[in-house]
Amino acid sequence: MPKLPNISVHCHIWRNGFDSHVFVQTALIDFYSNFGKVGRSRRVFDEMPDRYVYAWTMIVSANVRTRELSFARGFFEEMPERNTTTWNTIIDGYAKMGSFDSAELLFNQMSVREIISWTTMITCYSQHQKFREALAIFNEKISNGIHPNKLTMATIILACAHLGALDLGKEIHLYILHNGFDVDVYIGSSLIDMYAKCGSLDRSLSVFFKLWEKNLFCWNSVIDELAVHGYADEALKMFRGMEKERIKPNGITFISVLSAYTHAGLVEEGRRMFLSMIDDYSILPKVGYYGCMVDLLSKEGVLKDALELIISMKVEPNNIIWGALLRGCKLHKNLEIVEVTVKELMALEPNNSDHYNLLVNMYAEVNRWGEVGKIQAAMKNIVVEKKCPGSSWIEMERKIHQFAASDKSHLASSEIYILLAKLGGQLKLAGYVPELIWRDLA
Incomplete structure (x- = not known):
């Protein structure tokens, strides 16, 4: 939040007799809220002899901006006349705070909903992983004859991607083409991501190659999806093509490229890319980058190097880093390093029984029953944490079905x-x- 300027603007306004001017007072409300002084905004508003609709909208917006929704709602309820801007502001405030019931209640109470109103609700649901609700609002919007804008289309494509709703995604793509939307980098990158996540890599690449302009996000999307689908060589070729186009990679690019090296099992190439990221592009490695390298080294059985890399990390290794090494130890049956790994994981996740069970199984395989007994005895004293069951979606006849592990609902x-x-x-x-x-x- 910026600091208030040393010279008191409000003082100059008062000295020059503009303190009762309604437009000046409205500007002061916005001025103070921009500096986080919403209390002063409220005092200015209380002192206004006449309040027109824009002043009411500004005080509601000021309180929403500082996340003081109780005050914002109070002013909103007192408004003698509400415009769609005020409705959208208060709905957006509740949406960003995750108060879906309040946001949806106000949305349903609106007598006139414009494109921003619908887009606000769709974005709200999508940002909080409520993709089915976002699709429901979108379908209602279309049935009410409201034409979506570019932001709405990109957001709803994102929802289709996360739900794996390929058929619906195709229909939306067709809607985009038939309604004159420009498939630019914004919508194009969303379509690339959606088709790839829905398993239609050919369509994803088709959208990519048809784009006249490709930004960093487009390149990152296609490189990542090629790597995820196991096309490591193609992902690396795409990275080299990106370099030829003089598109400077960022950290997300290197996560995808390192993932491609992991899929291809190219250890030395992965090492060189990791160093190039640091030396040539000045990108300091964070936990995710180290995780990719540890995963690569562990899968290829270079476990000592993986352990040394973890020890040399500039950031604190987390359970994901140690988990990658653990999987490598299990794959290559390295009991020496697995003991170190499980010890670290036990400190990070003392109630996760999976690490204990893996060590028990590996000891049992080499007939070290004494250690098996010790660990099993220790396991009696831990409270095993309950894990959230995994879930997945499938689309059938334009209807999304959700399934969770061991769920019979x-x-x-x-x-x-x-x-x-x-x-x-x-x-x-x-x-x-x-x-x-x-x-x-x-």
Whole structure:
């Protein structure tokens, strides 16, 4: 928040007799709120002999800006006349604070909703991971004959990406083309990301190559998605193409490139890129960059180097860093380093039993039953934390279905589990399903 200037603007206004001028007072309300002095804004407002609608809007906005929503709502309720700007301001304030019920209640009370009103609610839901609600508002908007703007389209494409709603994403893309939207870097990058996340990499690349202008976000999106889908060579070629176009990479770019090296198992190339990021582009490595390198080294069995890298880190390693090394130890059966790793993870996550169980299994494999007994005894004294079940979405006939691990709340759950059991039986007969998986299905 900027500091108030040394010269008192308000004092000069008062000395020159402008303190009762309604437009000057309104400007003072905005002036003080910009410097975080919303209390002074309220005093100026209270002293105004005449208040027109813009002054009311300004005092509501001032309190929303400083997140004092109780005051903002009070002024809003007192307004003799409300315009759509004030409605949008208070709704946006509640939305940004995560107060969805209040935001939605006010939205539903609006007699006239303009494009900003609809976009505010859609953005609100999307920013708080409520993508199905965002799609519902979008569909209602279209059915009410409200034409979306560029921001609305980019936001709703984002919702489709997170839900994996490919068919709906295609329809929105078609809507964009038929309604004269310019597929610029803003909408284009959203489409690239949406198609890739929905598994349609060909469409994602098609959008990318058709763009007349490609910004850093477009390049980052396509490099990342190629790496995620296992096309490491193509991701690295795209990175080199980005360099030829003189687009300067940022930290997100290097996360994707290092991920591509991990998928390809290119250790030395990954090391060189990591150093180039620091030396040539002056990007100081954070936890995420170290995580990519530790993951690369661990997967390729260079476990001692991975441990040395963690020890040399300029930032404190977290459970993700140690977890990457742990997976490498498990993969390459390195009991020496896994002991160090689990010790660190036990300190970071004392109630996570997965680390204990992994160490028990590795000790059991080499018949070190004494250590097995000690760990099992220690596990009796810990309170095992409950984990949030994983969830996923699937789109069928333009309807989004959500599923969570071990959840039977879906209307068709009985039929789903019966089908899974049948599939499990067939896979077991074919020799593809381990006994443990078959037991879970049954």
